[in-house]
Amino acid sequence: MNIESRQSGNVVVATLKGRMDAVTAPEFDSWFSVRMQAGEHRLVLDMAELDYISSAGLRSLLAAAKQIKAAAGAVVLCGLAGTVAEVFKMSGFTAIFTVVATPEEALSAMG
Amino acid sequence: MRWADLGLTARLIVTLSLSGGLIFAVVFSVNDFFTSGMVEQQVMAHSRDVVMSAVSNIDQQLRGVARDEAVLVAKLETATPLSAAELKKLLKDHVSVNDEVFGATAAFEPAYSPHRQRRYAPYYFKRLDGEIAPADLAVASYNYPAQPWYTTPKELHAPVWSEPYFDDGGGNVVMTTYAVPFYRNENGVRRFAGVATSDVSVEWLGKQISSLKLHRNGYAALFSRKGVYLSHPDRSLVMKESIFSVAERVGSPVLREIGLAIARQETGFVKGKNIYGRESWIYYAPVPTTGWSLAVVFPADEMRADAAKASRMIVLLCAFGIVLLVLSIVLVARSMTRPLAEMTLAVQRIAGGDLDSVMPPVRIGGEVGALARSVTHMQRDLKEHIRELTETTAAKERMAGELAIAHDMQMSILPHSLPVLPSIETAGLCIPAREVGGDFYDAGLQADGRLFFVIGDVSGKGVPAALYMAMATTLARSGARDGCSPEEVLDRINRELCQGNDACMFATILCGLMDPATGAVHLANAGHTPPVILRADGSAELVRLAPGMVAGYLEEVVYTGEELQLLPGDAVLLYTDGVTEAMNADGELFGEQRLLAALSGRDTEAPGLAALVQEAVTDFAREAPQADDITMLAIRYRGNSVSGRG
Numbered sequence: 001m002n003i004e005s006r007q008s009g010n011v012v013v014a015t016l017k018g019r020m021d022a023v024t025a026p027e028f029d030s031w032f033s034v035r036m037q038a039g040e041h042r043l044v045l046d047m048a049e050l051d052y053i054s055s056a057g058l059r060s061l062l063a064a065a066k067q068i069k070a071a072a073g074a075v076v077l078c079g080l081a082g083t084v085a086e087v088f089k090m091s092g093f094t095a096i097f098t099v100v101a102t103p104e105e106a107l108s109a110m111g
Numbered sequence: 112m113r114w115a116d117l118g119l120t121a122r123l124i125v126t127l128s129l130s131g132g133l134i135f136a137v138v139f140s141v142n143d144f145f146t147s148g149m150v151e152q153q154v155m156a157h158s159r160d161v162v163m164s165a166v167s168n169i170d171q172q173l174r175g176v177a178r179d180e181a182v183l184v185a186k187l188e189t190a191t192p193l194s195a196a197e198l199k200k201l202l203k204d205h206v207s208v209n210d211e212v213f214g215a216t217a218a219f220e221p222a223y224s225p226h227r228q229r230r231y232a233p234y235y236f237k238r239l240d241g242e243i244a245p246a247d248l249a250v251a252s253y254n255y256p257a258q259p260w261y262t263t264p265k266e267l268h269a270p271v272w273s274e275p276y277f278d279d280g281g282g283n284v285v286m287t288t289y290a291v292p293f294y295r296n297e298n299g300v301r302r303f304a305g306v307a308t309s310d311v312s313v314e315w316l317g318k319q320i321s322s323l324k325l326h327r328n329g330y331a332a333l334f335s336r337k338g339v340y341l342s343h344p345d346r347s348l349v350m351k352e353s354i355f356s357v358a359e360r361v362g363s364p365v366l367r368e369i370g371l372a373i374a375r376q377e378t379g380f381v382k383g384k385n386i387y388g389r390e391s392w393i394y395y396a397p398v399p400t401t402g403w404s405l406a407v408v409f410p411a412d413e414m415r416a417d418a419a420k421a422s423r424m425i426v427l428l429c430a431f432g433i434v435l436l437v438l439s440i441v442l443v444a445r446s447m448t449r450p451l452a453e454m455t456l457a458v459q460r461i462a463g464g465d466l467d468s469v470m471p472p473v474r475i476g477g478e479v480g481a482l483a484r485s486v487t488h489m490q491r492d493l494k495e496h497i498r499e500l501t502e503t504t505a506a507k508e509r510m511a512g513e514l515a516i517a518h519d520m521q522m523s524i525l526p527h528s529l530p531v532l533p534s535i536e537t538a539g540l541c542i543p544a545r546e547v548g549g550d551f552y553d554a555g556l557q558a559d560g561r562l563f564f565v566i567g568d569v570s571g572k573g574v575p576a577a578l579y580m581a582m583a584t585t586l587a588r589s590g591a592r593d594g595c596s597p598e599e600v601l602d603r604i605n606r607e608l609c610q611g612n613d614a615c616m617f618a619t620i621l622c623g624l625m626d627p628a629t630g631a632v633h634l635a636n637a638g639h640t641p642p643v644i645l646r647a648d649g650s651a652e653l654v655r656l657a658p659g660m661v662a663g664y665l666e667e668v669v670y671t672g673e674e675l676q677l678l679p680g681d682a683v684l685l686y687t688d689g690v691t692e693a694m695n696a697d698g699e700l701f702g703e704q705r706l707l708a709a710l711s712g713r714d715t716e717a718p719g720l721a722a723l724v725q726e727a728v729t730d731f732a733r734e735a736p737q738a739d740d741i742t743m744l745a746i747r748y749r750g751n752s753v754s755g756r757g
Contacts, residue, residue: 021738022572052700054692054739055570055619062664063615083700091619091638092660092668 001050003031011042011110013103017049020057028057032064041073044106048079053087065097074098076106119451120444124437131436135429142425146418151392154414155380158394158407161323165331166398166405169316172211173289173400176311177270179209180291184307187217187293195225195233199245202235205309207243212309213278213286216248218255219305223295230255236310261306264292268303272401275313275341277350285313285341285350287401317342317349320405329409336402338370357386369395373404382411447479454486466494514546514574521547521577524584529554534627535562536747538718540725541740542689548740549576549618550687551584555591557624563591565600565622566744568639568687570661579616582608583662587622597622597635601662601670605637608663617663621656621685623675630677630748635670637662640688641703645720647680649712653703654683679750684710684720689739693728696735701728717745 001024005014012035020028035043043064047053053061061077068075076098080088088094100106117125183205187193193201198217205215214236224231232248232255248255255261264271273288288308295304320331320342333342338354348357354373358366365383372379378396385391385408392414395406412419453471460468470487521543529537539552549569557563565587569576586607590600600622608618621639625632634642634654638661641653654675660668677683686706693701709727710720721743728741 052692055568055617055688056572058661059570059615059617062617066615089658090640092658093638094658095660096665 001027003028005031005035008044008107011044011107012040013044013046013107015046015049019052019054020050020060021052021054022056025054025056025060028060029063032060032067036067036071041068041071042110043068043073043075044103044110045075045077046079046103046106047077047084048081050079050084051082053084055091058087058091058093061093062096074110076100076109078103078106119448120441123440123444127440128433128437131433132429135432139422139425139429143418143422146421147415150414150418154392154409155394158380158392158409159396161325161331161407162394162396162405165320165323166396168319169398169403169405170400172315173272173311173398176209176211176289176309177291177400179205179212180270180289180307180309183215183217183309184291184293187304187307188295190296192223192225192295195231198225199233199235202233203243203245206235206237209309211311211315213237213284213312214310215308217293217305217307218248218261220256220303223302223304260288260290260308264290264306265303268292274335274337275339275350278310285317286310287313313341323407325407326409326413328413329407331405331407334370334373334404334406336374336376336404338373341403361386361388365393369393369406373397373406376402376404385410450479450483454483458486461490461493466490466497511546517574517577518543518546521581524581525551526553526555530556530562532556532562532627534630534749534751535625536717536749537562537564538716538721538745539743540721541742542725542737543572543740544689544737545573547574547577548572548742549580550689550740550742551580551587552685552742552744553584553587553591554744554746555588557591557594559594560627562625562627562746563597563622564625564685564744564746565591565620566639566685566687566742567618567620568689568740568742569618570616572740575614575616579608579618579663583618583620587620596672597624597633598670598672601635601637601659602668605660605662605668605670606666609666612663615664617661619661619688625677625746625748628751630679630681630750632675632677632683633672634675635659635672637670640686640691642686643684643706643710644675644677645682645684645710645713647678647714649714651707651710653707677748679748680714682717682720682745682747684724685744685746686724687740687742689737689741690724690728690743692739693732693741694735694738695732701731705731717747720745720747 001016001018001020003014003016005012018024065075078100079102080099088099098109100109183201186201202215202217206212214234216232216234218232221228221230230249234246234248235243236246238244260273270289270291273290275285275287278284278286288310290306290308292306293304294301316333320333321344323331325331330344332340334354335341339350340348340352343349354366354370358370363384365381366386369381373395376397380394382392385393390411392409392411393406395404397404450471457468457470470483470490525541526539529539537554539554541550541552543550549572550567552566554562554564567583569579569583583604586604587600590603595603601620604620619639620637621634621642623632623634634656636656636659638659641655643651644654645651656673657671659670691701691703691706705727706724709724713723715723724743725741
């Protein structure tokens with residue numbers, strides 16, 4: 001998996017690419033912990049280019065969401081499609097996360 | 112033996128000895144070259160000194176004779192002619208006073224003779240007994256005015272030293288005669304009046320010359336102007352041979368050249384064979400007074416002997432030096448190779464597995480010392496590494512053992528056998544990706560006769576998932592035992608799992624209750640994969656249940672139930688995402704479509720359904736490793752015909 005991130009105001013917009021499974025989820029975990037240590041608690045995760053997410057990937061997202069909540073930050077997901085969108089829907093994750101269509105919408109949703 | 116096969120010691124000895132020998136050879140050659148040049152210079156200087164000093168000595172003595180003769184002549188030339196008696200006394204005194212003079216005469220022209228108009232030549236000489244005896248040369252048998260000793264000075268108007276001659280009868284010695292013309296003054300005109308002579312023995316010359324210090328086998332020779340031997344260690348040559356005759360006899364051009372140079376009154380230094388055929392250095396120079404020449408001869412080998420001795424000494428020292436060099440090389444090489452050999456043995460022992468093999472003590476530093484220290488380090492590191500490896504292996508084995516036990520325990524958590532009902536057929540299958548997994552399933556009859564079934568998948572894999580799975584299974588069972596509805600079971604599991612779930616683990620669970628009499632199924636879903644319903648006509652489709660939140664994350668979630676009606680012959684397959692997300696080597700997922708395709712058109716018993724899907728997944732994934740746990744639960748409704756209801 002590949003993570004590309006950019007700063008937009010005080011929000012970090014990260015594009016997740018490839019697969020997010022038991023093997024690659026730790027990459028996201030370490031990337032996320034660096035962001036947290038840098039005090040960047042406001043994230044937009046663009047999943048338009050994410051091909052697959054497994055339960056391990058979902059667990060990483062849950063853990064991240066929990067930490068952000070504790071730090072009084074915010075996380076918005078966008079661009080969910082295909083298998084990933086299905087998994088989100090099926091597992092009820094759409095109820096846990098704020099999910100919008102595009103990064104722009106995500107940024108405006110962050111306020 | 113090839114060079115490459117030679118040991119360190121042999122290489123060092125060969126290389127250093129060769130280069131050492133070469134250096135010594137060069138030094139020796141250069142030294143020899145300069146030394147022999149120096150020896151030659153020294154011999155030349157020495158022989159020149161000897162010859163010059165001897166020549167000047169001889170010359171001085173001859174000049175003494177000439178001076179005395181001049182005194183005699185002065186008296187003969189006085190204005191008043193001497194009487195015969197005065198003359199005789201004068202001659203007698205001259206002979207007796209001068210040691211070198213053997214005999215003397217004053218031979219007159221008849222015109223100026225004390226005896227008017229008569230030849231007159233009184234002669235005084237030393238007899239063998241030392242007495243001075245008179246004689247008369249003006250005898251008829253000896254026509255003195257015709258003798259060369261008389262005519263030559265007369266003609267030349269100058270004193271003349273005669274060629275030396277052997278005085279037979281007289282002194283039996285080699286003599287030379289110094290003849291000086293004397294004159295009378297007549298009315299202002301100088302007229303030749305006669306010749307005064309002194310016979311001088313050349314014997315003393317021989318003594319003097321043989322007294323010259325000329326090393327061991329060096330010698331001196333005196334030659335007349337014509338090259339006749341006047342003195343030579345070999346007395347048989349004296350007055351009998353000349354340098355030319357000897358040169359002819361021994362065939363030596365060098366000697367002939369010397370003879371010619373002597374005749375020209377030249378000085379020189381030549382190298383060549385002497386009369387005995389021995390290689391020699393010869394220096395010669397003329398005696399100015401008489402025109403004789405003195406030569407000194409030094410045998411070359413003798414002159415070189417000292418230098419040769421020095422050279423031999425140097426060779427000896429060189430040989431000694433090379434021996435010393437070889438010895439030191441052997442010592443140094445030994446001091447290097449012995450530790451190397453000991454180390455080699457030690458390393459072989461180490462390689463043979465004896466890690467406690469004691470390394471030889473290192474007495475020297477440098478590269479060998481560094482090597483020895485490295486080997487000791489290596490031994491220690493190797494020991495440490497093997498110890499760690501042993502520990503790690505033991506730990507791994509222990510862990511593997513524990514995992515094997517955990518696997519057995521997990522398998523025992525899963526149902527050993529599923530309930531058997533006349534109208535319902537159930538079959539379950541669980542293949543963990545690792546030793547232990549996070550998937551679980553169960554099925555059991557409730558008190559009211561309904562079939563409770565559950566399938567779940569814990570996020571992640573391995574031991575954490577297995578622990579979570581054990582909790583979820585236990586909770587599900589207790590819920591079923593307590594007669595809870597599926598949604599109540601999920602609520603209970605969710606609440607319990609949410610307690611202290613810092614790791615954010617969660618589980619997707621699908622559980623349900625089936626009435627064996629009617630085929631009605633009540634389902635509750637916590638984010639699980641949609642089950643497949645396989646109709647009696649062979650069609651297969653997914654049951655799209657309302658998405659429910661995964662269990663274990665949000666405590667406040669409330670689950671709802673859904674109804675599904677199975678007709679006789681229908682079957683439902685519950686599975687975890689290990690089935691649909693099985694991946695092949697190309698990274699493709701097995702997917703729901705392949706799952707449906709694998710089941711479509713099949714009329715199979717419940718165990719056969721699970722086996723069909725497993726086979727299809729294995730075919731699809733081929734050599735790609737199993738990434739996730741694969742679990743399936745198949746329930747087939749036979750209808751109540753068998754139970755006797757219809």
